[in-house]
Amino acid sequence: MQTLLNTVNQIFTTEQFLHEPRPLYEPIDYTLRLGGKRIRPLMLLAANRMFGDTDEAVRHAAIGIEMFHNFTLLHDDLMDRSPLRRGQPTVYRKWGDNTAILSGDTMFALAWQYFLKQPHERLHDILKCFNQTAIEVCEGQQYDMDFEQRNDTTLDEYMQMIRLKTAVLLAAALKIGALYAHAPEEDTEHLYQFGIHLGLAFQLQDDLLDAYGDTATFGKQTGQDIRDRKKTYLLHCALHLANSSQQKELQALFADVNGDEDARVVRVLQIYKELGIQPHVEEAIRQQFALAKEQLDAVQVEEIQKAPLQQLMETLLGRKK
């Protein structure tokens, strides 16, 4: 696990992202140097190493998957008008909308460039998996934006949205890592499903932390999802447990666009507390975690080979013993 972290850090420290024209590549270099947890390249390399050694091609794929992820963040920040990313000004705030659009587009193209650097027997499958995922992530972002305008989304729709927006890219990183190692098809599929459940667990935990997390350690303002009218797992869970007057009040609070925002957030959080939704959400996270574990267990390699992924999963969900 530590070796893996070192490898990933070394990959991103040594890679050169600055080229001409500078106004195009500086925001790309800036974005990739902001850091972050590098979860997707870690997953890709961990899945790859389960089946053997890591070669040059898979290192480039690790950069490609992170490049793609950062492209989506760059365009999402612009669309959501988010001022900060990892505590620093977002690209559109620093350089303007047009730079955010064009440098983002270039990052998407550069992601492909990394995947195409070396030939590989399974390259067609790898690229198809990456491409399908890219399309799904765009669809997930569209559903996310649409749902902010709707007040009748269902829990199923929400789960499908976060599957597309968050889970499929983790899943693809794992599957692609395994494909580079020539893993058998059933194992690449188990790892894909492992990534889906892990991604869902991760997103539900993120939803929970938004309402119950400590601002200092979580790094985000409490109740931001409520401010953004995100119909997260928490709201769907609350609506399910609420009596009809509580349901009406919650729906009114999420439809309200003119009232005092701080008062709205306080009241929604109060209702969540009254309904005791926290253990219900925690149970849902446990379920996804267990489903993920099942998929990892099914992969046909020695248990010792699975240790890094197991550890990564536990670190990601804050369950590291």
Place this chain on the structure above:
Amino acid sequence: MQTLLNTVNQIFTTEQFLHEPRPLYEPIDYTLRLGGKRIRPLMLLAANRMFGDTDEAVRHAAIGIEMFHNFTLLHDDLMDRSPLRRGQPTVYRKWGDNTAILSGDTMFALAWQYFLKQPHERLHDILKCFNQTAIEVCEGQQYDMDFEQRNDTTLDEYMQMIRLKTAVLLAAALKIGALYAHAPEEDTEHLYQFGIHLGLAFQLQDDLLDAYGDTATFGKQTGQDIRDRKKTYLLHCALHLANSSQQKELQALFADVNGDEDARVVRVLQIYKELGIQPHVEEAIRQQFALAKEQLDAVQVEEIQKAPLQQLMETLLGRKK
């Protein structure tokens, strides 16, 4: 040639672009149904047929290249704040900035999906060519935006910019078509260079029409490039022919952002006329046309096989006898 046009029209008429979520795919369908000359798919198919029959894979590549081209138009229109495209409202005007960003991103991903539909012996080379081109087109757009802010661009810089922004995609369409037909490497390279010179000739002609074209047949307002502070071939040619007082006046007219725009355009066009730049620009177009012809001549197939490309070239440059 007529067969080729029919094939391309049939491809785009029968292809289904509408999927769920509708808010994401409707602007994509709208953009592709606006029509246009479909020059890149025509080039791709024409280059392919020079060497043999057109199969399913190359039909998908023809859609892919047009999808990519339309993605760049969609994002360029947003960045340039262009209200109209082919006489219809642009996507950002019709659906908003966020839709233009995200539907554009999805079109870029869909372009890859078309290229990845079928396996092909030369697929890795095809995808590398497409990817390199995509990066170059982004770089070209960046230079174009940068040059609008600069008053010291050189003719070389301008030629390099239009090479990236316009010519490489025509060149790639031709090379990719030939790669699908398993053409020898020298021939794919000749076709690539043919596309570069054709693209340059095409852009120079576009520059000329902006100043001297008939608004009715050209479909654009005369002098739009002058309004947009585009330092086109015409300006560089004029600066080269001008005496020092004319040079100063031209530079002042392009630096001026507060004066009467209509008067600016009239005065710039008047100086162009005084300097008699038109025959000089026409000569540059003829040169690029001749260089293109040389490259096409060098392709090792029977002359009769080259007729459709020859015709396409002449139609594109309005030189059809």
